[in-house]
Amino acid sequence: MSEANRGVRGALPPHRAGGGAARAVHAEWTKLRTLPSTIWLLAALAGITVAAGAAVTGAVDVSHCPSPAGCREDTPRLALSGVRLAQVAAVALGVLAVGGEYATGTITATFAAVPRRGTVLAAKAAVVAAAVAAAGSAGVLASLAAGRGILPGNGFTAANGYPPLSPLDGSTARAAAGTVLYLVLVALLALGVGTVVREQAAAITAVLALLWIVPVITRLVGDPRWQERLEKIAPMPAGLAVQATRDLDRLPIGPWPGLGVLACYAAVALLAGGVLLAVRDA
Numbered sequence: 001m002s003e004a005n006r007g008v009r010g011a012l013p014p015h016r017a018g019g020g021a022a023r024a025v026h027a028e029w030t031k032l033r034t035l036p037s038t039i040w041l042l043a044a045l046a047g048i049t050v051a052a053g054a055a056v057t058g059a060v061d062v063s064h065c066p067s068p069a070g071c072r073e074d075t076p077r078l079a080l081s082g083v084r085l086a087q088v089a090a091v092a093l094g095v096l097a098v099g100g101e102y103a104t105g106t107i108t109a110t111f112a113a114v115p116r117r118g119t120v121l122a123a124k125a126a127v128v129a130a131a132v133a134a135a136g137s138a139g140v141l142a143s144l145a146a147g148r149g150i151l152p153g154n155g156f157t158a159a160n161g162y163p164p165l166s167p168l169d170g171s172t173a174r175a176a177a178g179t180v181l182y183l184v185l186v187a188l189l190a191l192g193v194g195t196v197v198r199e200q201a202a203a204i205t206a207v208l209a210l211l212w213i214v215p216v217i218t219r220l221v222g223d224p225r226w227q228e229r230l231e232k233i234a235p236m237p238a239g240l241a242v243q244a245t246r247d248l249d250r251l252p253i254g255p256w257p258g259l260g261v262l263a264c265y266a267a268v269a270l271l272a273g274g275v276l277l278a279v280r281d282a
Contacts, residue, residue: 027113028120028124032131046138048089052081052082053143062160077246079151095200095204099200120277121273140176140179172245175243189266191270191273193269196276214230231253239262
């Protein structure tokens with residue numbers, strides 16, 4: 001039995017159609033958690049966030065700076081850098097939440113149980129967001145803990161102007177919470193694109209291209225003014241501005257406005273997916 005077929009066990013039976021949003025959310029949660037790939041993707045999301053962040057943090061020390069205090073290294077952002085790689089798992093989970101049902105045709109059973117397409121998509125978005133938020137929070141907190149242990153050995157000490165990382169510190173708390181929100185928004189973007197495209201491999205490729213190729217193109221642009229403009233509208237650079245805790249005035253876009261840019265991408269993708277669900281799959 002395929003993953004998607006096992007997952008459809010959580011769909012509401014036909015006699016409960018229109019049974020409400022709460023039942024739809026429960027059904028989508030049952031489907032998502034019974035897919036074997038879900039636990040692996042969530043574990044990868046948390047684990048890669050920690051492992052990649054620790055690897056990057058461990059590779060940076062004060063020896064390349066004129067003085068330890070002169071490094072001006074953004075240590076919270078450094079510790080949380082693993083999210084750039086870990087977001088691949090969030091993308092895969094977002095696409096899987098809808099693409100698997102289209103691949104096997106079990107989406108028909110879902111729509112038979114919950115005829116309101118908007119309710120189905122909203123329920124999927126809720127369970128994906130909750131799952132990614134839980135795994136992302138675990139990964140972010142563990143990354144800060146790892147950074148707290150690694151950074152002093154590399155010269156980033158309180159005496160040199162780098163206080164120990166703490167999720168209770170104002171700017172670090174914002175970077176940590178913003179990173180979790182970033183992962184949630186990436187997953188919702190993937191859910192929206194997956195709903196539009198319906199084919200899993202194509203949807204994952206499209207989202208990763210949007211996240212990664214735009215920054216590459218930005219670096220190839222010779223005009224600094226256009227580089228800055230592109231960084232303001234590119235989903236990954238803009239969204240990850242929320243991790244910055246130093247020199248905020250030098251950023252192309254502020255932390256929360258940057259996350260707002262990514263939120264707009266996710267909202268547009270979900271809106272397009274909702275419209276197509278109502279029109280194409282009616």
